[in-house]
Amino acid sequence: MSSRPTPPAAxxxxxxxxxxxxxxxxVTLAAALDSGCFGPADRRILLVVNNAAVPETTPALDExxxxxxxxxxxxxxxxxxxxxxxxxxxxxxxxxxDLPLLRRHLRRIWDLGDDRIELALESLQVTPALAVAQLxxxxxxxxxxxxxxxxxxxxxxIDPLVGGRVGRLLHLDxxxxxxxxxxxxFGAVAEAVPTEAFTRCVEELSGPAAEDGRDGPAxxxxxxxxxxxxxxxxxxxxxxxRMVRGAVARGHRRxxxxxxxxxPDAWSRTLVRAAEALGAELTVEDRPVLAEVLYRELRPAxxxxxxxTALLTAHTFYGLPVARVGTRxxxxxxxxxxxxxxxxxTVVDAVVPPLEEHTADEAGPALxxxxxxxxxxxxxxxxxxxxxPDLREAAVRxxxxxxxxxxxxxxxxxxxxxxxxxxxxxxxxxxRVRRLARxxxxxxxxxxx
Numbered sequence: 001m002s003s004r005p006t007p008p009a010a011x012x013x014x015x016x017x018x019x020x021x022x023x024x025x026x027v028t029l030a031a032a033l034d035s036g037c038f039g040p041a042d043r044r045i046l047l048v049v050n051n052a053a054v055p056e057t058t059p060a061l062d063e064x065x066x067x068x069x070x071x072x073x074x075x076x077x078x079x080x081x082x083x084x085x086x087x088x089x090x091x092x093x094x095x096x097x098d099l100p101l102l103r104r105h106l107r108r109i110w111d112l113g114d115d116r117i118e119l120a121l122e123s124l125q126v127t128p129a130l131a132v133a134q135l136x137x138x139x140x141x142x143x144x145x146x147x148x149x150x151x152x153x154x155x156x157x158i159d160p161l162v163g164g165r166v167g168r169l170l171h172l173d174x175x176x177x178x179x180x181x182x183x184x185x186f187g188a189v190a191e192a193v194p195t196e197a198f199t200r201c202v203e204e205l206s207g208p209a210a211e212d213g214r215d216g217p218a219x220x221x222x223x224x225x226x227x228x229x230x231x232x233x234x235x236x237x238x239x240x241x242r243m244v245r246g247a248v249a250r251g252h253r254r255x256x257x258x259x260x261x262x263x264p265d266a267w268s269r270t271l272v273r274a275a276e277a278l279g280a281e282l283t284v285e286d287r288p289v290l291a292e293v294l295y296r297e298l299r300p301a302x303x304x305x306x307x308x309t310a311l312l313t314a315h316t317f318y319g320l321p322v323a324r325v326g327t328r329x330x331x332x333x334x335x336x337x338x339x340x341x342x343x344x345x346t347v348v349d350a351v352v353p354p355l356e357e358h359t360a361d362e363a364g365p366a367l368x369x370x371x372x373x374x375x376x377x378x379x380x381x382x383x384x385x386x387x388x389p390d391l392r393e394a395a396v397r398x399x400x401x402x403x404x405x406x407x408x409x410x411x412x413x414x415x416x417x418x419x420x421x422x423x424x425x426x427x428x429x430x431x432r433v434r435r436l437a438r439x440x441x442x443x444x445x446x447x448x449x
Contacts, residue, residue, distance in 0.1 A: 013042040015115040019132055021049040023061045024290055025122055028146045030070045031197035032170055046074040049089050049128055050081050066205035080128055089128040106135050120144055125156040133162045143183055144170040147309035150180040151376055152343030153384040174312040177369035181380045185387055195317050202292045210299035217254035218247040221291060221305035224260035230330060237267050239326045241274055243304045246355035248278045255282040258291060304355055307348040323355035324348050337415050338383045346379050346410050364406055374398040375407050382415050399423050414441050
C-alpha cells in the first residue's frame with residue numbers, strides 16, 4: 001500500500017496553533033499578534049481549553065463577554081475539551097503506545113493535513129499543553145506566560161524532546177528589569193509583549209473610560225486561595241475583611257470588591273456588612289471581566305490584593321497605587337517549598353507596599369532591580385536546585401549579602417540547611433551524622449504540626 005507523498009516544503013501551509021485557557025491568556029496572545037511577535041501564517045487556530053472542575057457548568061473563554069472583539073485575530077476556534085471528550089483536560093495525558101494513532105487522528109479532525117505546525121502554549125510543564133506538544137512532535141514551541149509565574153523556575157522537569165523545542169518565552173513585562181526564570185534551562189529567550197499592545201486589547205473589552213478628575217473607589221481583588229488549599233475558607237474571608245478595614249483606614253469610603261468567579265457569595269455579603277459598619281459603601285463587581293477592564297472603567301484610587309498578577313498590571317501598566325495584604329502569612333505556610341505560587345508571592349512582597357500601617361515597618365522600601373533579580377534567583381534555586389543548579393552562585397550572593405536579613409522570611413531554615421546555603425544550620429561532614437541530623441530536622445518539623 002503506497003503512502004501519500006509529502007508535498008515540497010515550499011508548497012506546505014503554515015498553521016499556527018495558540019492554546020489558551022483564560023481570557024487573560026487570549027488577550028496576551030492577541031497583543032502578541034498585534035505586535036508582530038509571530039511570523040506570517042496561512043492559518044491561525046485558537047485552541048480553547050476549559051480547565052474548570054466541571055467544564056459543563058462553567059463557560060469557556062470564547063463565551064466570555066468581549067471575546068468576539070478578539071476573535072478576528074484567528075481563522076478558527078477549536079475546543080480541546082470537545083477534542084478529548086469525555087475526558088477532562090487536566091487529567092488526560094496520551095499513552096506512549098497511542099501517540100502514533102492519535103497524531104494522525106488529530107491532524108485529520110483539525111484539517112491539518114501536511115501543514116507545518118507552530119505552537120504557542122501556556123504552562124508547558126503540565127497537561128493539557130504538554131499533551132498538545134506530544135501530539136504535534138515536529139512543531140517548534142513558543143511558550144507564553146500571562147502572569148507572575150513567568151518569573152519563577154519551571155516547576156517540573158520537562159522531557160528534553162519537548163523542552164528542547166521551546167525557542168522563546170513571551171511574557172508581560174510586569175516588573176521591568178526582572179528576568180524570567182521559566183524554561184531558561186532549555187535556552188528559551190525571554191521576550192516581552194509590548195505593554196501598549198496589551199492595554200489596547202483591554203480597551204476592546206471594556207466600556208467607556210473613567211472621567212478625568214473623578215475620584216475612583218478602592219478596588220479589592222479576591223483570588224479564592226482556599227480553593228488552592230493555601231488557606232482555609234475562614235482565613236480567606238478574614239483576609240478580605242482586612243482589605244476592607246485597611247482601605248477604610250486609609251480614608252476610602254467607596255469600595256468595589258471583585259470576587260473570584262467561583263468564590264462563595266456569602267463572602268461578598270459579609271464584606272458589604274463590614275463596610276457599612278465602618279461607614280463605607282462596598283459594591284460587588286459580579287461581571288466576569290478582567291481586573292484590567294475595571295482599571296480603565298473605574299480608574300481606582302487604590303488597588304488591594306494578596307499576590308494577584310493584577311496588582312502588578314495596575315501599578316506597571318496603569319500607574320495606579322497598589323497595596324498587598326497577607327503575603328507574609330502565606331510565605332510562612334506555603335508547602336511544599338517548591339509550590340509554584342512562591343515566586344509570585346515573593347515578587348509582590350518585595351515590590352508592593354503593605355496596606356496596613358502596623359506592617360509597614362517590617363516591609364522597607366521596594367527592592368531595586370539587581371537585588372530583586374538576586375532574590376528571585378535565590379528563591380528559584382531553593383525551589384528547583386536540580387532543574388536550575390546554575391542559580392546557586394546568585395543564591396549564595398544574595399544570602400550572604402546586606403539584604404539577607406530583610407528577605408529571610410522568603411526561605412525556611414530547613415531548606416537552606418539541606419542545600420548547604422548561607423543561613424542554614426551547619427551539618428557535620430560524616431555521612432552517618434548527617435543522616436541523623438536530617439532525621440532530627442524531619443522529626444522537629446513533624447512535631448510542629
